[in-house]
Amino acid sequence: MKLTENQLLDAYKHMRDIREFEERLHVENTTGDISGFIHLYSGEEAVAVGVCENLTNKDYITSTHRGHGHCIAKGCDIHAMMAEIFGKDEGLCRGKGGSMHIADLNKGMLGANGIVGGGPPLAIGAALTAKTLKTGGIGLSFTGDGGSNHGLTFEAMNMAVVLQLPVVFIFENNGFGEGTGCDYAVGSKDIAGRAAGFGMPAEKVDGTDFFAVYEAAKKAIERAREGKGPSVIEAITNRFYSHFEGDPGLVRSKEEIEYIREHKDPLKIFRQKVKGQVSEEKLDQIDKESQSLIDDAVKKARAAKNPEVSQLYTDVYVSY
Amino acid sequence: MSKKSYRNAIKEAIEFEMRRDPTVVVIGEDVRGGHGAKNTEENKLEGFGGVLGVTKGLWTEFGSERVIDTPITESAIIGMTAGAAATGLRPIADLMFMDFFGVCYDMLYNQAAKFRYMFGGKAKAPMVVRGMIGAGFSAAAQHSQSPYHIFTSTPGLKVVVPSSPYDAKGLLTQSIRDDDPVVFCEHKLLYDITGEVPDEDYTIPFGVANYTRQGTDVTIIALSLMVHRANEVADKLATEGISVEVVDPRTISPLDEEGILESVASTGRVVIVDESAARCGFAHDVAALIAQKGFYALKAPIELVTPPHTPVPFSNVLEQAWLPSAERIEIAVRKVLEV
Ligand SMILES: Cc1ncc(C[n+]2csc(CCOP(=O)(O)OP(=O)(O)O)c2C)c(N)n1
Numbered sequence: 329m330k331l332t333e334n335q336l337l338d339a340y341k342h343m344r345d346i347r348e349f350e351e352r353l354h355v356e357n358t359t360g361d362i363s364g365f366i367h368l369y370s371g372e373e374a375v376a377v378g379v380c381e382n383l384t385n386k387d388y389i390t391s392t393h394r395g396h397g398h399c400i401a402k403g404c405d406i407h408a409m410m411a412e413i414f415g416k417d418e419g420l421c422r423g424k425g426g427s428m429h430i431a432d433l434n435k436g437m438l439g440a441n442g443i444v445g446g447g448p449p450l451a452i453g454a455a456l457t458a459k460t461l462k463t464g465g466i467g468l469s470f471t472g473d474g475g476s477n478h479g480l481t482f483e484a485m486n487m488a489v490v491l492q493l494p495v496v497f498i499f500e501n502n503g504f505g506e507g508t509g510c511d512y513a514v515g516s517k518d519i520a521g522r523a524a525g526f527g528m529p530a531e532k533v534d535g536t537d538f539f540a541v542y543e544a545a546k547k548a549i550e551r552a553r554e555g556k557g558p559s560v561i562e563a564i565t566n567r568f569y570s571h572f573e574g575d576p577g578l579v580r581s582k583e584e585i586e587y588i589r590e591h592k593d594p595l596k597i598f599r600q601k602v603k604g605q606v607s608e609e610k611l612d613q614i615d616k617e618s619q620s621l622i623d624d625a626v627k628k629a630r631a632a633k634n635p636e637v638s639q640l641y642t643d644v645y646v647s648y
Numbered sequence: 649m650s651k652k653s654y655r656n657a658i659k660e661a662i663e664f665e666m667r668r669d670p671t672v673v674v675i676g677e678d679v680r681g682g683h684g685a686k687n688t689e690e691n692k693l694e695g696f697g698g699v700l701g702v703t704k705g706l707w708t709e710f711g712s713e714r715v716i717d718t719p720i721t722e723s724a725i726i727g728m729t730a731g732a733a734a735t736g737l738r739p740i741a742d743l744m745f746m747d748f749f750g751v752c753y754d755m756l757y758n759q760a761a762k763f764r765y766m767f768g769g770k771a772k773a774p775m776v777v778r779g780m781i782g783a784g785f786s787a788a789a790q791h792s793q794s795p796y797h798i799f800t801s802t803p804g805l806k807v808v809v810p811s812s813p814y815d816a817k818g819l820l821t822q823s824i825r826d827d828d829p830v831v832f833c834e835h836k837l838l839y840d841i842t843g844e845v846p847d848e849d850y851t852i853p854f855g856v857a858n859y860t861r862q863g864t865d866v867t868i869i870a871l872s873l874m875v876h877r878a879n880e881v882a883d884k885l886a887t888e889g890i891s892v893e894v895v896d897p898r899t900i901s902p903l904d905e906e907g908i909l910e911s912v913a914s915t916g917r918v919v920i921v922d923e924s925a926a927r928c929g930f931a932h933d934v935a936a937l938i939a940q941k942g943f944y945a946l947k948a949p950i951e952l953v954t955p956p957h958t959p960v961p962f963s964n965v966l967e968q969a970w971l972p973s974a975e976r977i978e979i980a981v982r983k984v985l986e987v
Binding site: 363364365415416419421422423424425426427428429441442443444445462474475478479480496505506507508512513514515575576634635637640641644647 | 677678681693695696699701717718719720723724733747750784785787788789791792801855956957958959961962963964965966967969970
């Protein structure tokens with residue numbers, strides 16, 4: 329399967345936007361103008377984008393506490409995302425959700441999630457809707473290696489098989505859940521193999537390689553769309569930063585991180601792979617565009633209005 | 649005595665009890681913190697000890713047999729804790745953010761809390777579940793709640809909500825020695841406050857309120873972070889000659905009914921400040937108690953100061969407006985004084 333130049337540029341643009349967004353948040357976070365927890369996705373871009381390039385707005389994804397990359401890959405508005413992280417009224421969730429809860433249902437983004445394991449059960453719900461209403465869409469969850477151990481995740485996988493739901497479970501294995509290594513916390517070292525035990529196809533891919541993720545996701549997503557049931561993909565990847573911004577980050581040495589940045593960077597790998605097919609100038613141009621897009625988003629987010637205190641009482645199911 | 653932080657007071661209680669009693673173990677995600685740093689029994693590299701560093705140092709002293717890092721599997725953590733408690737250990741489970749009780753509540757609510765009664769007194773569950781509560785950190789709706797009212801409404805659970813380093817150490821020591829399941833709620837905004845804490849171990853009995861301010865005109869009843877806000881208001885109003893008593897029950901199950909009613913009897917005016925919930929929360933429970941048993945002492949209707957009945961918002965301005973403030977408490981005090 330060969331991607332057109334436009335498809336390749338589109339994928340690169342999404343990955344570059346995520347990278348710029350995250351690198352910039354890393355810097356902005358030190359200014360003290362962003363409050364709350366920030367979990368960065370840098371280093372994992374090929375997973376979100378490799379998967380989401382196969383999806384449309386009819387398909388719903390669920391995400392994690394490390395959700396910015398999934399949001400951008402799913403097409404959420406970057407200005408509104410940035411404003412949300414700054415807690416502003418123009419934010420995607422009007423400042424009520426923040427980094428860990430960004431959602432845009434019009435784009436099929438069912439929310440980042442502060443609860444590990446919260447996503448997979450919601451994704452099978454979206455899959456149930458798609459199946460019942462015959463929308464042609466699917467449900468898809470992004471979960472970490474840490475979340476792969478969670479009871480909620482196991483229950484969702486089993487249910488998906490029992491009900492033959494159009495859903496794909498993506499496990500982003502970046503080696504850690506907070507400060508605990510998956511070599512310690514995952515009993516069966518092979519997350520995909522364990523998932524296969526629930527009775528569905530499960531594949532392990534190189535999560536630093538956009539093309540590997542893209543192809544595996546395409547297969548799984550098509551299978552779901554054709555009514556053939558759920559599947560699992562375990563993508564092996566790396567996060568460049570600590571668990572959250574400001575954590576002591578003891579889990580890896582500087583050298584390990586330098587090595588990852590040099591040899592496991594999905595953007596560098598992508599550029600090498602498309603040599604001869606896409607010109608360097610076009611990719612450089614995207615780099616520049618991303619940079620100014622994020623600059624602009626930060627500027628506007630800073631200048632944006634805070635929500636009115638009266639909004640405290642809006643958007644609850646029950647009000648008094 | 650020396651000054652210690654709330655964080656260190658908590659750690660000291662655990663540390664002392666682990667030294668004293670070999671059946672005390674700590675169980676939770678990242679309680680050791682930094683397995684990824686390749687810390688082994690041999691090299692003893694210290695991890696960060698939980699997200700906010702409360703259990704830092706325990707693993708290097710007690711090793712992996714007693715400071716147990718777990719996968720992210722709350723139901724299994726609390727279930728294992730309950731099973732171990734019923735069979736001879738005194739485990740302390742770390743739920744990290746108390747909000748996560750939602751994914752494992754059955755193990756507390758239908759299992760641990762019911763063992764003793766349901767098995768006709770033949771079992772006990774001497775366990776502690778520690779967790780962070782509280783807003784003010786912009787941690788948004790799923791990491792900022794104070795669900796202690798939900799634990800309190802479950803028969804069989806004891807619920808502790810300390811407001812000072814001194815109380816934290818004494819109450820946690822008591823919790824670990826107690827034979828019932830205890831839910832121990834630590835406010836994340838209090839970890840860095842300091843106060844006098846004895847170097848040796850001591851316990852504070854459950855069900856004994858602490859009067860953090862003595863006064864004659866109004867009683868404020870508050871827990872945790874709200875005690876500090878109430879004290880602030882009491883100190884401010886004292887300069888105007890208004891005498892405010894602040895009662896911190898410290899444990900809400902059991903609740904020091906007498907201590908509360910005594911204060912109400914002497915002042916006749918009550919403000920209850922509570923971060924847990926605008927409906928069916930701690931404030932409503934205490935208000936009902938006073939209406940039932942202290943009604944004739946009242947000179948004015950009881951005032952409640954709580955957050956609105958909404959999830960906790962992320963945005964700093966909204967979150968600050970959500971949390972009961974000293975200003976709102978002061979307004980409530982002036983209101984009960986007007987009658
Ligand atoms: C139910 C629940 N338990 C614990 C946490 C705290 N927590 C947040 S992220 C995280 C680690 C998740 O690791 P993983 O799933 O591997 O995702 P990664 O951070 O590596 O992307 C933990 C333990 C939580 N948010 N929810």
